[in-house]
Amino acid sequence: MGQRTILVSLLLLFNYLLVAETETANQDFIALKALMDSWKDVPLSWSGSDPCDDGWDGIKCTNSHVTSIVLPSMGLTGHLSGDIGLLSELDTLDLSYNKGLTGSLPQEIGNLKLSNLFLVGCSFIGPIPDNIGSLQQLVFLSLNSNRFSGKIPASIGNLSKLTWLDLTDNQLEGPIPVSSGGAPGLDKLLNAKHFHLGMNKLSGTIPPQLFSSEMTLIHVLLDRNQLTGSIPSTLGLVQSLEVVRFDSNSLTGPVPLNINNLTKVSELYLSNNKLMGPLPNLSGIKSLGYLDMSNNSFDPSEFPPWLTTLGSLTTLKMEGTQLTGQIPVSLFSLTNLQTVVLKHNDLNGTLDIGTGYGMKLHRIELQDNKIDSLKQHDEVSSIKIILVNNPICQETGTTESYCFDLPFNITYAAPPNICLPVTCSSDQILSPKCKCAYPFMGILTFRTLSFLDWEKDAGLEKSLMDEFKEDHLPVDSVSLSNLTMNQFQYLELSLQVFPSGQDYFNRTEISSISCLLSNLTKHPFYFIAYTYGHYEDPMESSKSSHIAFITGAAVGGSVVLVLLLLAGIYAFHQKKRAEKAIAKSNPFGRWVSKDSECMTPQLKGIKQFSFVEIQKYTRNFSQDNDIGSGGYGKVYRGTLPDRQLVAIKRAQKDSKQGRIEFKAELELLSRVHHKNLVSLVGFCFERGEQMLVYEYVPNGTLHDTITGKSGIRLDWIRRLKVALGAARGLAYLHEHANPPIIHRDIKPNNILLDEHLNAKVADFGLSKPMIDCEKDHVTTQVKGTLGYLDPEYYTSQQLTEKSDVYSFGVVMLELITARKPIERGKYIVKVVRNSIDRTKDLYGLHEFLDPVIINLGSTLKGMEKFIDLSLMCLEDSSADRPTMNEVVKELENLLHSAGFNATAESSTAASTSSSYDEITTGSSQHLYSNESFDSSVVPLQQKIKAK
Template identity: 65%
Template sequence: MGERILLPLLLFFNCLLCAVAQDITKDLEVLKSLSESWQGQIQNWEGSDPCSWYGINCRNSRVVSISLTDIGLTGQLSGDIGSLSELDNLDLSNNRGLTGPLPREIGNLKKLTKLTLVGCGFTGRIPDEIGSLQQLEVLSLNSNNFAGSIPPSIGNLSNLTWLDLADNQLDGSIPVSSGTTPGLDMLHNALHFHLGKNRLSGQIPPKLFSSKMTLIHVIFHSNLLVGSIPETLGLVTSLTVVRFENNSLNGHVPQSFDNLINVTDLLLSNNKLEGAMPNLTGMNSLRYLDLSNNSFEKSNVPLWLSNLKNLATLQMENLYLVGTIPNFLFSLGNLQNVVLKDNHLGGTLDIGTNYSRQLRVIDLRSNSIQDYKQSNDPPLIRIMLAHNPICTENGAETVQDYCTNLDIFDTKQQNNCEHGSCSPDQTLSPNCKCGYPYTGTLTCRAPSYFDWSNTANLEEILLKEFQSHHLPVDSVSLTLSTKDPFRGFEFIIQIFPLDQNHFSQQEKSSISFLLGNRSAYSAFDFIAGNQDEEPKQSSNSSSTAIIVGVAIGGSSLLLVLLALAGFYAFRQRRRAERAISRSNPFGNWDPSKSNCGTPQLKAPRQFSFKEIQKYTNNFSQANDVGSGGYGKVYRGTLPTGEVVAIKRAQKESKQGAQEFKAEIELLSRVHHINLVSLVGFCFEQEEQMLVYEFIPNGTLKDALTWKRGIALSWSRRLKVALGTARGLAYLHEHADPPIIHRDIKSNNILLDENYNAKVSDFGLSKSILDDDKDHVTTQVKGTMGYLDPDYYTSQRLTEKSDVYSFGVLMLELITAKRPIERGKYIVKVVRNTIDKTKDLYGLHETIDPALCSGSTLEGFEKFVDLAMECLQDSGVDRPTMSEVVKEIEEMLRSLGLNLTSELAASSSSSHRFQVSIVSSQLDHLYSNESIGSSAENLYSTSEHS
């Protein structure tokens, strides 16, 4: 009887063991397939037991977790991942080399609870199959390159608590349920909606929010959302962070916001919200409030602010606030930062004696403050009153500290180490130790979390957190990554190891996990990057060869040494050749071919240093025509008699060799009558020089301010606008690849002998490569006053950024005023003054007086209309430069000008070099200090924000 029972049991357990063996074998095959698709051997992924491999966790001999954060994976995620049927956690974060689409087979992982792919390089659409992961609780796909719309199927994930799709290229509308189609409104257990930094468009659906939801974070900033904020948001009383800044939302702020009594962070800045200033009395948990740059009605500083006892940071820039600032504002006990710049506040600034002892910043720049009543006990507060009457009268701006226009905070912490120095590949820590820090970007989701003026406090908090998890961290260094901490909310973080040069891979993964922790109330997001590589041990091949030679006998030693010496000499020669090639990328450069393989119409000439010395009379003082941020500008005369302008870079302005070559290649690709021509360059003896055609009549700015003694007529200004527009249209639509200038302004528009416009200074220009599609994501650069607000807020550069700058230039042409003058922004002034029922749109007091005498301004209204179209807040609403060209051409035709003959005449004249220009004429152009500065503006790279 016992044998009858025992035998089936043995058979059962045998089958069970076979099944387990088959399952683990299958998992092993899948992991090997993944390793092959990732194009590299992962540490410790060897042997037949995957449960002992790095980053792999098993349960009951099945793979249930893969955690491979920040280990340099490259390649794609294979569809074989879908065969790991027991997997409940997949974390491949901070591997930028992981590219390609997310495979549809991801939907086969029915037991998956956490999918974390932060800071990788995934592209394509998020697959609909992701909606079949019914157990999923955390979905973090932020900081990739996903495109397309948000899959409505995500609404099926009823267990989801964390949804983070931020910092991608997602577009389309926010999906909500309809009939049998799911949507995000079904995610009643979700705590986090992080959808910022995308290209989402359309309205925020009112159905998205309901009283059934438990959301604490709604973060939709930096998208293309329009329409009003739905009243239904006020039903979600669990909210703590609400961020809609940097969109195009309009309408009134919902009255239901008064129900959001738990919200600590409310950011609605840079939208088109209108109506009366909202009353937020009920939101008494607010610590961070930003309503800046909206279109609310004119208002005094609202009295309801006195109810916000927890308020730490208040931002109300550019809101048409008037009157005086009430004393109660500064007495709020937790107040740290008050930013009310670019309003119409006047009278006397008096912070009183009962001010908050936590106050650090009061920014009232560009208002109408006439006096400042200082306390007898001067507080340690940064008071900023530049561009107020108190600072602009009687030269006080150069005397008082509060009249200086400096950064709000010092964005770089001072190093207090005495005589501290490290090798070039190491960094000095706050504790004065050299090491290889683990580096990345730390982004704050809830900016009220800490004191922005005191990063040391956060450094201490993070250090204690690492040490409590027994991580060998010596110190933490945080540096604000933007000059305006109230806009970027980003830090560069460096974590230094304790008593060792490097963190191990496992320690890095643990740090990455802690910083990017997806716990419910996590205030930060962490993206690793720029960490130093561990130094590889250098192989001493010569020593190895000698040992081998000794081993095979003394008779062979001489032959081995001779061979080794020859090999060593050969390698040294190759290394020298490579070093020379790297230091001088023009050594084997074929200027007839660019990186894109496009032949050039006219290749730039490579001048030797001796030639440039000769042409400038050894850089004589007589040929020095100006200086700027780039360096000095010299007049030179070639043997042909051609007069050229030579920009000689100073030491701190020099680029790397490859970057300089890239700029030359860019300049050599563009050939157009309305673009300044590059004649050649010099890259020799550590010199970087650019040789341009010489443009005799200076800059448009000089002409508008009468520095040349010639007034520009209305028709001539239209021609200048047309020439500039044609040059930009060529860069955008005919250059290969297309080029965005990024610094269009009157200083960079030059006028030839016939006052034809030529666009100059390509120092900030960017090419749009094929894989960039329609924009370039890049650090914001440009000149204040001309800077595209859409580019500034999204950091996505498009051709429409040049269109905005051109719109500012058009206003400059009709007003002859600087874009920002005495704290007033020309765009805002014109926009608020226009009255289309009046002659010249009622702009008589704004128009340049030189235009009002003499000829009639035919087509003026059309010109203003076109300028305002170019100045639309959203890039998609602006015309293209080719459309601008057609409009201006039509205006000139209405004046009776023959554009064909005009173009032909200017074309022939532009190709005649100024051989006939005599020395006295040149001396007249650059004879005094003011003219010298114009030469600086002609050819130098100007200061950029």
């Protein structure tokens, strides 16, 4: 790229000097030259003096005037020059998916004759210029997914031909503009089909004037704003509406009665507002497929009978709407019904699905109601029913499947990959047709949820391939994966488009594919592309040769200089390639020193990922995939090509301490395998990055659960199971790993819960093998987390397996109290010891127990023995503590006495990691000796800050 850029730049300079006239209109040429000056990485084809005849990528002309600039996904960086206003005949401007384009839109854009303006997924900032209302021919206006701020210009109301208005996902604020006193407003857009204004900061009321019977709107999307007031009754006048999204605002008042007149609406979202009054009667909307009225303040009411008449209904969500009474069995007989979410209500009686339920029904969520019985039918085993926190699940020892709360996993049935094993280079991906290539990738985002019905059709892959073939694009195949619901309740799919007959796409092909995917009249999604870093432009070298031939002797002297530069560049790249090859064969070579051969990790059976692959799996480390952070760095959710979900722990760059932990986890997790330990999938060590790839754990940390952050509530039996699972994982490390391993940082943040709420011990960054290549594996610097540290280890710096036992004892107390180990200067271990009265029920510790255990109605059988066991683990002398194996046996006995067969329990593997706090000290003072903990840890805190 560098050598060709130098050559083209020199040749272009001579062209400007030699060519006196151009067939392209001079004003248009000046405008394009200004754009070249304000952008980096323009297409290499932009090298002649006549953009219309020389085939500049993305440029189309009519009668020597530029009429179209279409450059999506070209990796452009810079700003949009005001000289764009010189293109007097410009009809279409599409610069979408160029994240490097920033700055504000120039006022001169209002001087154009645009009918199509697409600036999707860039980084433009500042206000939308008011004179955008001067574009009288504008039909499509898409400025979504930028960082525009300020108010929506009222002048947009002047665009009488506008059919598509998309300002979604910006930072726009203020009221929705409507006409007043001769000034325009959005209510004047009578030809508009789409108002997409969601995910902004719009405030004030929804003006009644915004809607009228003259409008032809299909979509009104105002979700995720700060709108207040009531839903205007004028909405019911827009008979053409098909999708209405008012969710996640602060709307109040009753739902207008005439909303029932919107007979074409298929999706209605009113959730997460403050709507009041009676539940609206929607019996007239027979086309309604997706209904969500959750989390409002409607009047308490019996289950509405009109719901059972909606034959098109696929998804019903009425969470937290104060529904009472019994659910009629006729609801479940709706032919198209798939998902029912009615949790957090007062529904009661017997749940009866019946025998005539719809064949598509697969999930019923009824958590936190008052249902006391379930009428069982053998035929409904395929339907996931969740009755957590209902009376039916509050009996001691209840283990029925419907008493566990599992996350809702949306799936997309993509065609299976039937390829034989093929080895691709590290940055290539295997296509569905078994070819290694560099695909063009991005995200399809569906603003409505009708996509859920597409699974019954031929498939989205086939639909897209048909379009690519129709446009004669060189696409071999497409792959869709990782169907997820993002934080804005929009469905997302990862898309990979593979080239045909070559490894790469060229710039023109990428631009054409992007345009097709952004065809607003065909698709129910919008497309956000990733930057494509691989281009193959076979014509460019011949084009450069042609230019060199024309310029002749004028460039003769420059060629010598260019050749010398190219020779130097070639030598430099050859050196870099050699270094890269060496680094790839031994990515840890830089860690090895002359004095220490033990710095190179010894790895067994884990995969090395490239940085490009990790970037791809995490959607370029997107914020939506950020699932946690700590002292080590951040954790991202990712999706591998085989659709396996993973958790990727990314160290802070250039972290020396992180390097040690990175090495420790790599070495340890590559050789330990147990159902109660996280599983390491692989790692990435290049570009200064240190990343660990684990299996993904859906239910997060034990800390998030016992503090209520995850929304999962554990009864007494489940807490015993969690304790047993973690204990088994530690026992394996201590007694079956070779060599034995001391975890050194056991705490609820480092115990994860899988989809079945089984415990997995995680985060081995501070772990210590009992036989190591270091000088002394027993005496070691004190590391761990304050509150869980073994006092004997702290004072003597002698690390043993019993140090983990002590930390586990603290976790046991935290499991039953849900209190931090150190609160308000008091240490929970000492507080419990001093409060125990063994003559009383539960040792008199009622006030310390987690209220959730009590509220779930569990009989706390074995609680006293559990407390005794935890205090045995917390003995000051390690010799008086049990081994983890003994802890496991005791917990199994406790579960057995509670009526549960612990030895038969099974679980699945998962992993992630959390934060840690590290302490280094040489003090011999007892760590938790004082009632007021602050006085004893001040020196430690000072040392932490010093580090």
